[in-house]
Amino acid sequence: MDQFEVKVFIRLRPSVLDPAGEAIKSASSKLGVAGIKSLRIGKMIEVKIESKEEDIKEKIELLCDRLFANTVIEDYEYSINKL
Amino acid sequence: MAGFTVGIVVFPGSNCDRDVSWALEGCLDIKTKFLWHESSDLNDVDSIVLPGGFSYGDYLRCGAIARFSPLINSLHDFVKSGRRVLGICNGFQILTESGFLPGALVANKNLNFICDDVDLNVITSKGGWFQKLNDTQNIKLPIAHGEGRYHCDQDTLKKLTDNDLIALKYKTNPNGSTSDIAGITNEKGNVLGLMPHPERACDESIGGIDGLYTLRSLITQ
Numbered sequence: 001m002d003q004f005e006v007k008v009f010i011r012l013r014p015s016v017l018d019p020a021g022e023a024i025k026s027a028s029s030k031l032g033v034a035g036i037k038s039l040r041i042g043k044m045i046e047v048k049i050e051s052k053e054e055d056i057k058e059k060i061e062l063l064c065d066r067l068f069a070n071t072v073i074e075d076y077e078y079s080i081n082k083l
Numbered sequence: 084m085a086g087f088t089v090g091i092v093v094f095p096g097s098n099c100d101r102d103v104s105w106a107l108e109g110c111l112d113i114k115t116k117f118l119w120h121e122s123s124d125l126n127d128v129d130s131i132v133l134p135g136g137f138s139y140g141d142y143l144r145c146g147a148i149a150r151f152s153p154l155i156n157s158l159h160d161f162v163k164s165g166r167r168v169l170g171i172c173n174g175f176q177i178l179t180e181s182g183f184l185p186g187a188l189v190a191n192k193n194l195n196f197i198c199d200d201v202d203l204n205v206i207t208s209k210g211g212w213f214q215k216l217n218d219t220q221n222i223k224l225p226i227a228h229g230e231g232r233y234h235c236d237q238d239t240l241k242k243l244t245d246n247d248l249i250a251l252k253y254k255t256n257p258n259g260s261t262s263d264i265a266g267i268t269n270e271k272g273n274v275l276g277l278m279p280h281p282e283r284a285c286d287e288s289i290g291g292i293d294g295l296y297t298l299r300s301l302i303t304q
Contacts, residue, residue, distance in 0.1 A: 012189075016234055017259065019194050067151075070144055070180065072187040073234055 001050050003083040006060055010069045010076045011042035048083075056080055087302045090118045090128030092174075094149050099135035099171065099282060106282040106298055113302055120152040130167035130301045131158070133174025135227070135280060145188060145230050146176035155181050167210075167301055168274045172228055175266070175276035184267055184276045185243070186235035188228075192259025196229040200290065201279065202254040203265055207247045210272030211303055213296050222293035224279035226257065226265075231278040233260040233267075243267060251277055 012018050018040045025039035045068055051059055060078055069076040089107055093100045100117060107113040116128055120138075125131070139148035149155065155177065162168055162183060170178040178184045191197060205213045205220040213222070235243070240262055243249050251266035258278075266277025281294030 015236070016189060017192060017232075019190060019192055019259075023194060067147065068143070070147065070187055072179075072185075072236075073189055 002053050002056075004047075004049050004051060004056050005081045005083055006047040006049060006056075006078055007081075008045040008047065008060070008064055008068055008076055008078040009042060010045070010064075010074050012040060013073055013075055016073045053082070087130075088114045088116050088128050089301050090116050090125065090131045092118050092120060092131060092133050092154055094120045094136070094138035094152065096138045096140055097134050097136035097173070099173075099280065102280075103132050103134045103171070103282045103298075106285040106294065107301070110285040110295065111299055113298075118154060120149065120154045123153040123157040125154070125157050125161050130169070131161065132301070133168070133170040133177050134282075135172030135174060138173055138177065141173075141230075144176075144180065145173060146178075146180035149173075149177045150181040158183070162269070162271075162274055165271065165273055167303070169212075169297065169301060170274070170276040171280055171282065172226075172231070172278055175278055176230070178274065178276040183274050184269060185239045186233055186261075186264075186267070188230055188278070189232050189234050190230050191228070191232050191257075194229075196227070197231070197257050198225075198227045199257065200225050201257055201265075203251045203279065204254060206249045206252055207268065209247055209250070210268050210275060210300075212250060212268070212272075212275045212300050214300055214303070221254070222251075222296070223284070223291055224281055224293055225283045225290075226279050228258070228278055231260070232258045233264040233278075235261055246270060250275055251279070 021040040064076045104115045252263040256263045281297040284291040284294035
C-alpha cells in the first residue's frame with residue numbers, strides 16, 4: 001500500500017450560470033482591479049488516501065463521478081501525488 | 084383513508100417533515116409514518132414524501148450526501164413497483180442527485196433566498212398529481228429556497244418537453260430556472276419533484292389550499 005495526496009478541482013460547466021462568480025467579479029472591480037473578463041467559482045477537495053498504486057485512479061474517478069461532482073452541472077479534474 | 088400510510092423520510096437537517104405530517108393527518112386524515120433515513124424497510128408504507136429542509140446541512144451540494152442513505156437505496160425498488168414518491172424542495176434536490184429525476188438544482192440566479200407565494204401553471208396531467216383541479220390549471224403555492232434554479236441541458240429539456248414530463252412552470256420565473264420549470268415527473272409519472280411546498284398550502288387560514296391536490300394524490304393507486 002502507498003500513500004497518496006490527491007487534489008480534486010470542481011468547477012461549474014461553462015453552460016451553467018455562476019451568479020456568485022458574477023458578484024465577486026463585481027466586487028473585484030470595486031476594489032480597483034480592472035480588466036477581469038470572467039470570474040467563476042469552483043471547489044477544491046484535498047484527499048489523503050492509502051491505496052495500491054494500480055487502484056488509485058479508479059478510486060478517485062469513482063469519488064469524483066459519484067460524490068464530489070454532479071456531472072450534470074460540474075466538470076472535474078484532479079492531480080495525484082504519491083507521498 | 085383507511086389502511087393507507089404515507090412514509091415521510093427524516094434526514095438529519097430535514098425541517099418540513101412535521102409540516103407534511105400535519106397537512107396529511109390534520110387536513111386530509113391520511114395516516115403518516117416517519118421513516119429515519121437509516122431505515123431500508125419500506126414495506127409498510129404505500130407512498131413516500133421526501134420533505135424539504137437542509138439534509139446534511141446541504142454540504143457539498145444540496146441532496147448530495149442524502150442520496151447515500153440506506154433508505155434512498157431502497158427507494159429504487161419502491162419506485163419500480165409503481166408506488167408514489169413526492170420530493171418537495173430539498174426532496175426534489177435529493178431526487179435529482181440520486182438520478183430518479185434528470186437535471187439539477189443550483190443557486191438562484193439573484194443569489195437570494197426566496198420566500199414567497201408564486202403562481203404556477205400545471206403543465207402535465209401525467210401521474211395525476213394535480214387532479215380535481217379546475218379548468219384553469221393554475222395554482223398558487225409557497226416557495227422557500229436558495230438553490231431552486233432547475234438546470235438541464237438542451238437534450239434533457241427536449242426529452243422533458245416531448246415526453247410531457249414538466250409538471251409545473253412558474254408564471255413569473257423567480258429564480259432563473261431553465262424554461263421556468265418548478266417541478267418534473269419521471270416517465271412513469273409516479274415520481275414528482277417540485278420546489279414549491281404543497282404542505283404549506285393546505286388550509287385557508289394559512290393562505291390557500293392548492294397544495295391539497297398534490298398531497299391527496301399520494302393515496303391514488
